[in-house]
Amino acid sequence: MMFLNQVGWKAWITDPLNFLDSLKDIIPYEFAAVFQSNSDMTKVINGYATYRFAFTVLSFFLLYLWLRYFADEFTSVMFLFVFSSLMPFTMMNFYQQETMLSLALFLGVLNIAVRKKSWAWVFLIVLIGSFARSDHMLFAALVFVLQDVFSHKDKKSLLRGAVLLGTPLIITFLITKVIFADSEYYCRVVQLTYNLTNPWCWFFPVVFLILPAIFVKKAREIQFFKRTFWWIFPFIALNVAVGVTKEVRLFLPLLVYLLPLMAVESKKLFSEKDGV
Structure with a gap:
């Protein structure tokens, strides 16, 4: 009752318009700022929402x-829905701002690699992406290098590979040792013990990757995957060692890489069932 008297419930009944106008003085600034079109908070939220939306749409495109290169149009669209159904797992626990940006850039490299386009575009993507997630760009570069080296x-191709693989490493060194030499990481770098002893660090990645893992053995049947499959092992090892594996957003590059295998094999299964 004291709270109701404080907000002036009688005025709300007798003069609701003035009450709503005065309500902004009662609401804490942190909340009210969200609804003020000229506040810094609104600008940040709108900018962040626009950024997240733009790179989410780009990632899906x-x-x-990426799927369309291996599968027909219908199957590709269906597996976009499969991917969408798994996305909520990536938003659990900790969802960093660069997640969809790095995923879009990783997918960009995959599309260039599988279509054997110019390595200069890959270099540009890796160069830009290394300022957001140098680890993902390192493995994106590795996928391209494996395809490029086996092709040529x-x-x-070896020189191009050295340049591409060296770029994220050099940028990481410059950022951590030169530009922000005095900065401190917010948690321990090595997370191996935590990942091995925390059951959720096993559970969430297994649930997230169980479907694509079923089709991993099919990688040997498609030339691109047969050539590039080896990046998966150091990728998983690195995330187990220095990442927190229950944050399954870390494994988004692995999921999208394996998704075409699911699409191709699922199409075969349904075709055989229908007698096509």
């Missing part, structure tokens, strides 16, 4: 192109 088998 690039994922469709010459010194130029």
